[in-house]
Amino acid sequence: MPTGAVLIAEDDALVTEILTRICGELFAEVVVRNNGSDALELLGARPFDLLVTDLRMPGASGLSLLSESRRRAPTCPMLLISGYADDDAIQQARLLGAEVLHKPFGAKSLRAAIRTLCPALGAP
Secondary structure (H helix, E strand, O other): OOOOEEEEEOOOHHHHHHHHHHHHHHOOEEEEEOOHHHHHHHHHHOOOOEEEEEOOOOOOOHHHHHHHHHHHOOOOOEEEEEOOOOHHHHHHHHHOOOEEEEOOOOHHHHHHHHHHHOHHHOOO
């Protein structure tokens, strides 16, 4: 039975739907914010077991979310997803301890990335 909570920060409805479906298989609670500023506010209000964020979205950027998450919850696993990530953004994300997944991605690669970040979820 799934446990834990994941915060998804993504402004694209189709990507949000995919992320929500896959994360819903792996976590007991899936919280979605389609605005970086709203996600930042939520990060300050409660802990999460995983942060999945887009790089570019309204409000705060994904890099801002990663940085704030690292500050507030140093051990929280983080996954940056983007179709626009340049080398600098990828390097910054990795320096913050995040894994990077490029759009478009499939369900299999998303599950694999999440299981790598959250080994307590166990094998499929």
